[in-house]
Amino acid sequence: MTRLVAIQTDITTVEVDAIVNAANSSLLGGGGVDGAIHRAAGPQLLAECQTLGGCRTGEAKLTQGYQLPANYVIHAVGPVWHGGKHEEVTLLANCYRRSLxxxxxxxxxxxxxxxxxxxxxxxxxDLAADIAVATVKGAVADNGMDVVYFVCFDNEDLKRYQSLLA
Structure with a gap:
């Protein structure tokens, strides 16, 4: 049975087999989580990402973790919100599915x-959390994963995920 756990911490410090990067389509780093992961992993991550040819929204690509405690970084390109009329829900769910x-x-x-x-x-x-939890719950039933962490940036996100997982 896969454990689903919400935690509030810096994702670059989580000791897991794989961390997911909220990447942009270039995979060449950016701000927020993406920038933090690239800085913590070291320059080898960018060098490997440069060989991948980018990534489409809703898809994911895998690299080594380099200087991170994780073995792998899975770069998932989430959708920009345009009011929900451009398949954003499906694309976000696909990020979680493809990563798993x-x-x-x-x-x-x-x-x-x-x-x-x-x-x-x-x-x-709220909608993103609903999609994340529902998609992961549906996908992990038979995939052999021991634990899935939802790493929250702030206390508000943590409470949101904890209530969905309760």
Whole structure:
């Protein structure tokens, strides 16, 4: 049975097999979680990302974790919120699904997700949390994952995820 846990911490310090990066489509770093992961992983992460040719919204690509405590970084490109009329819900759910598929394919038993698309992409936080938890619950039933962490940036996000997981 997969444990689903909400925590409030710096995702770059979580000791898991894979962490998910809320990446942009270039995969070449950015602000927020993306920038923090690139800084913590070291320059080798950017060098590997430069070989991947970017990534489409709703998809994910895997790299090594380099100087992070995680073995892998899964770069998921979430949608920018445009009022919900441009498949944003489906694209966000796909980020979680694709990330779990890549993790499983590489033997990961633990994974940590940030709150994808809720920062500069302005996805409504309540809706994003609902999608994240529902998608992960549906996907982990048979994928052999031991633990999935939802890593929250602030106390408000933590309470939101804890209530959904209760």
């Amino acid at each position: 598929e890549l993790a499983r394919r590489h033997g990961a038993k633990s994974i940590a997700f940030p709150c994808i698309s809720t920062g500069v992409y302005h996805f409504p936080k």
